[in-house]
Amino acid sequence: MLQFRSLTLRRGPRLLFRDARFQIHPGQKVGITGANGTGKSSLFALLLGELQPDEGELRWPREWVIAHVAQETPSDARPAIEYVLDGDRELRETERALEQAEKAGDGEGQARLHAYFEAIGGYQARSRAAQLLHGLGFRAGQETQPVSRFSGGWRMRLNLARALICRS
Structure with missing residues (x-):
């Protein structure tokens, strides 16, 4: 299961989450909605390991892999x-x-x-x-x-x- 435990995240001076707690169990489907700038992309960056929380912890089984669709694609010369x-x-x-x-x-x-x-x-x-x-x-x-x-x-x-x- 995916767990947020007392998670706090700031981006610069802006507080996005404070003491956030939730669990997602295998098989559950979750939608994330919110206005621009409320932290949806930052939440995914946490899940992908691109950001670290300021406080608290994020836990899930090591064998889990998170697939996501990137919002931007680099102008790459590779095939x-x-x-x-x-x-x-x-x-x-x-x-x-x-x-x-x-x-x-x-x-x-x-x-x-x-x-x-x-x-x-x-x-x-x-x-x-x-x-x-x-x-x-x-x-x-x-x-x-x-x-x-x-x-x-x-x-x-x-x-x-x-x-x-x-x-x-």
Whole structure:
């Protein structure tokens, strides 16, 4: 379960939450509404670990992954499909670990990481990302175009694909 315990958050001089307490249990669905500037984005930044509370604590099981759709997309030169695949942090961390094991000549580590990579669907990830992009209206070949070539609306679709590829 996700728990806010006596949580206080300030952004500059502005107090957003004071002694906030709530719980969200597995399977519950929660909507967050509020006027501009009331702390909705800051709440998500807390959940994503981008901000730390001024007081109190935020707790949830380590194995939980939070998928979200970013509000902005960087003007990136990387191919769209690589941007989407970055949404699967576990995949990317495993790829980095594999690369390090290969550089170090760690055969046992490589074998263990290749097995894990297979278990998390790493060998099918590129195909899954391409299917997501196609399902969101991207044409064949567009997955190799740089993110910077897409308009704001298409970049929002890239953000949606990035959230959907995350195993949450």
